[in-house]
Amino acid sequence: MSQHIVVIGGVALGPKAACRFKRLEPGSTVTMIDQSSLISYGGCGIPYYVSGDVSDERELFTTSFHMVRDPKFFKEVKGVDVQILTKATKIDRENKRVEVENVNTGETSFIEYDKLVIATGAAPRKLGLPGEELAGVSYVCNPHDATKIRDSIAKGEVGNAVIIGAGFIGLEMAEAFADMWGVETSVVEITDQIMPRLVSPALATMAQKHMEEGGVDFYFGETVTAIEGENGKVKRVITNKRTLDAEAVIIAAGIIPQSDLAKEAGLNVSERGGVLVDEFMRTNDPDIYSGGDCVIVKNLITNGPAFLPLGSMANRQGRVIGTNLADGNARFDGVVGSFVVKLFESSLAGTGLTLEAAEAAGFDAVSVLLIQLDRAHFYPTKELMTLEMVVEKETRRVLGVQGYGSAGDAMVGRINAVAAILKNTPTIDDISNMEMAYSPPFAAAMDILNTLANLADNVLIGINRGVGPDGFKKMWDQRDQGECHFLDCREVADANEYVERNPEHWHNIPQGKLREHLDEIPTDKPVVLICNTGARSYEAQITLDDKGFKDVINVQGGMAAIKKYGVDV
């Protein structure tokens, strides 16, 4: 039975659902409408176009085989009818039709549907600030914005820039400005870290230090109060603490699902916006589906609502919708929240919950931090990788893993391996035994992911007790109070410079010599053990435990973490 499908929205989810449906039901028809003249572009590529990594704006509109994805392409290649500059103004569910308005003429008409897909996406959050409308202030939401920004940088009009918001887009744009164009770039963030809620403060600080080395300045805990300009062009950003010169401003303060059309049609939407759908990506009207940046899905770890506006979600959900439009039975259960972002020569990635998110969701959890080489220590391309694992204490269930590493695929590979199994409620033991493919150019014999789980195991059974670099910093900052004994258990050659620099506070006994020098270690205060990465200090902790020391603290990640975190030792 031939049917007519209407898709509202021509970017990411819309085209995917439309094309998948047409492949399953070539005899049916699809009309996809979009209020813009731009459809099916790779919005996630915008920062890379601004940076120049992507040389030609057209690459964001073309297929991998260089065909422009315009209405003609959709008609000829995909068999999908597209109406651009056509805005959906109302969904008339009773008569199964959509009221549309011609954006140029204002003329309205109706398109009837058998089934409807709402793919209205999300819009950047506006801050309602004085000066937000000035030229040079942008939300980087479509390729036209990107072209404008890049053109003005290329013309030399942008010597300094302020980014508001240190999430994905803010950081990617900061890199584009600073790294490729040498623009003096500042990021103003209302919380006290980059990537808030997505990574721990420790990982965030490591990535932040790296970006600072790349020339980006950060201002945390600051609120922008106004944007000022001259002759209609932006000149300054005013925060509650300072004034920053800015010839370009990017507002990257989050995006908001566009669900008003759905709401006005009586469909269920979340209180904070976002269409509510079931596991078939169906709204409460069985003939209306929705997906992509405008929906709320289920977080498979917390079972609460999740808003995860990523191109990957739109694509996968689009396929599910396309299948179900053709009377299929495809499911999209929900998300575990995987993400990755490249920041200069590094990457931050994660899946599942951070410790903060886990505790907010009611889990009694703990997190452990590990720094280790990402491949065999003798293999020349090895790099240090930092991973953090969040575990529910009682059940040993792994709730999430986040990491900071180099910019290649090694870090995201580990995160994806965890993500693959995360909804199956793995325990520490599952990750400890996860079968990572081994060969020296790709992994250590005990892969960092296995070691991370082993560390969590050792922490939970109580034989490895410690702090991360942030915990170390707190103790070190108070070293003059003499409450802790800092003991470097590396070889003398490694420890010496720190002993010389801090003769009163930094002590050294190589771990292999510990048993012979126990009388040099105080028993009346916490002993803080430090080595390169936390492995030898863990061995030292076991020795001291065995010898009856009562309060021994292992610095997880050791000097490697301390340095990346930027503690002055």
Add this chain to the structure above:
Amino acid sequence: MSQHIVVIGGVALGPKAACRFKRLEPGSTVTMIDQSSLISYGGCGIPYYVSGDVSDERELFTTSFHMVRDPKFFKEVKGVDVQILTKATKIDRENKRVEVENVNTGETSFIEYDKLVIATGAAPRKLGLPGEELAGVSYVCNPHDATKIRDSIAKGEVGNAVIIGAGFIGLEMAEAFADMWGVETSVVEITDQIMPRLVSPALATMAQKHMEEGGVDFYFGETVTAIEGENGKVKRVITNKRTLDAEAVIIAAGIIPQSDLAKEAGLNVSERGGVLVDEFMRTNDPDIYSGGDCVIVKNLITNGPAFLPLGSMANRQGRVIGTNLADGNARFDGVVGSFVVKLFESSLAGTGLTLEAAEAAGFDAVSVLLIQLDRAHFYPTKELMTLEMVVEKETRRVLGVQGYGSAGDAMVGRINAVAAILKNTPTIDDISNMEMAYSPPFAAAMDILNTLANLADNVLIGINRGVGPDGFKKMWDQRDQGECHFLDCREVADANEYVERNPEHWHNIPQGKLREHLDEIPTDKPVVLICNTGARSYEAQITLDDKGFKDVINVQGGMAAIKKYGVDV
């Protein structure tokens, strides 16, 4: 209660089990014995030492913090007693003691144990050939062999070399010889492909072509009958088909688990060698554990026996044994068979079963082949990746995924993600919805792994029907018989050179124009559809199906696969 543990074997598993146990029971004692003077070396690093990637042999013996892992290290740092040059000659289970022989003096004595670990490893398979004892013939089984080989190459004594066996070590050594030293290198392999049983003929051929471009010659289906020399030094390798000059010969024809000691002690061993252990890595004697290269474990896909001698297995099993020696309850369920090997600028990796292995294990399975970019098509560092998925037809269960890609971490990352979930018997739908972290520098919006599962779905429901590059080659080789109509559905600019080169056989109608040119396509013979990677030809297949064509074949992987496979078109 303090106990004494004896560990037979000081490489990989032995040290891991010993050290883990000592950390859990610092008050107990461990004696680790080894017949060699070399212990705890990174055997997997040998090819990289030979190639020069690892500059100093000592790096194979040192920790990541540059301490030599010798008996003194184990005593001081790990609290483990090591006796080198001490060979275990008999296990006296009744009296719980091991008879040992001093390798230098021949003197025998006994070491008593509370619990015993057999970590005797594996030995290279000798071929029993005339000439196998000649100088210059090596099995690359320890760093001393490696040093000898590298020294003789560095001295200019090796202009050509023959490798016998195209498995991991053979291929890694071939790369070391050819790539770093410019040695004329030939590989003789008894089967008809590289990495037999581990990857499909299609993937094997792609990697082989790449290695050939790097200067390695391959001779498949050949048996070495003799090795010949002059003045005690190797000069030639004779096969059943040819004579190859060889100033160095590497025999890499597999390794054999060393389980005689266990067998003689009445422990259960496999018919073909290998100690049999349960999921706690325990033999049939509850006080004796075994692991590493000398054991047989369970294949979690087939439930049959598996021999997977990898350093990663030894490390993970070693930890399990160490835990259980300390009355823990750690498990090693078995393996899914993950592997990866770097071959020049490429990598081959896989997990689970190939189609051949699946069929041999009794599964009614099918495999699909996909070539796609490993990240956003507009991102400059994108590369083509080829993945193959093996699926049980009736249950849609994923039995394995193998791949061929560039040498970075992108390929192994996908394999590890599948490996992570493989023992949970995932279906196609689990991989289709696997939540790969997305950002353009790391993945396409629809990650290749998701697309691979979608392809398998489309194949199983019958809307994508096709062959891989090997199937295409068979049809193309018989093109003069006129039994198939080859139809390139790319744009004219892409297809033109092939049409011009093969005017009789190569036809072109761009996919978007197909509906207007249906009368040019014959209905009395199979239509073989070709595009860049198989995506547009799949769209074309749907159109032709819809228009009533009865026999349409899509070339999976398209021209990209055809070229990598080396078909002359």
